[in-house]
Amino acid sequence: MADIIKLLPDHVANQIAAGEVVQRPASVVKELLENAIDAGSTLVKLIVKDGGKTLIQVVDNGVGMSETDARLSFERHATSKISDAQDLFNLKTKGFRGEALASIAAIAHVDMQTRKDNMELGTHIKIEGSAVVSQEVVATPVGTSISVKNLFFNIPARRNFLKSNQVELRHIMDEFHRVALVHPNVAFHLYNNGSEMFNLPAASSRKRISHIFGNKMDERLVPVQEETEVVNISGFICKPEFAKKSRGEQFFFANNRFIKSPYLHHAIVAAFEGLIKPETYPGYFLYLEVDPKTIDINIHPTKTEVKFDDEHTLYAILRSSVKHSLGQFSVAPVLDFER
């Protein structure tokens, strides 16, 4: 009997991997913004057209790439951020899987210009569906500019599945906010169809929140601060009277990464018990810092679901420190006998 197993060609493997990493334009935005942050940028511009379906561009002033690195960055499992499995337990960067650019280039038209500051000229490289179309030397500012056009051009089923430009833009803004909230010291701009939607100067974390959500946000914020053996917590909760029916102002960050955690969300809701109406959600912007050895962020390609070693203790600490803040800022309910 003839053997039937074969290795998939790279471009096919990349396209399959892309299915996990890139669900929609916002996933590309997340990956590109994170790369810009990892490159040490202080100014990052995000430019989108038609909800990212026509164009997603990120321009940064980070360290840039050499000619060889520029080419290599599009290879699968190509990363400058880790070199062995041990590094996974002490990550300082957002990226480490080395598959975002390879995935994106497999399913879109990518145009990158990049230059390191010790080089006089930079590199301009174009890739379409994993194939390098052109590579040349170019005069370009220090840093990196990547444009991603015609996302899912070779996967019509995915392209057709995209929602309206408005909805896709909403998702893009969510990713933009998440990254901007973790890096208040970095200036961010967002342009949509040629007009500026956000201009976020470098600021304190409290100011960054109001720059994003509006000035009225500032008076709603109550600080949360707690340092324990297991976790350091900082950030803000919104006063109970501003709890909303709709979600959208709930943010957990763990070791400088936005994370989703229904379990920890419940800890906050529990702390607000009796202070807010049922079916409403308290706003919060909470930054958790744990020993990198006690958190696994490699359980899903998008890295928003994480696994904590000691989730129960984390829950208890979160709940009590939020309660403490609510009490300290006298936003507790007025008890009957006090009336």
Ligand code: ADP
């Ligand atoms: P990862 O971020 O997981 O390493 P990526 O595919 O996102 O994988 O990027 C591959 C590599 O390309 C990175 O490790 C980095 O060295 C380089 N790179 C990507 N984007 C940038 C950028 N904006 N500035 C400098 N280097 C970059």
Ligand code: MG
């Ligand atoms: Mg990356």
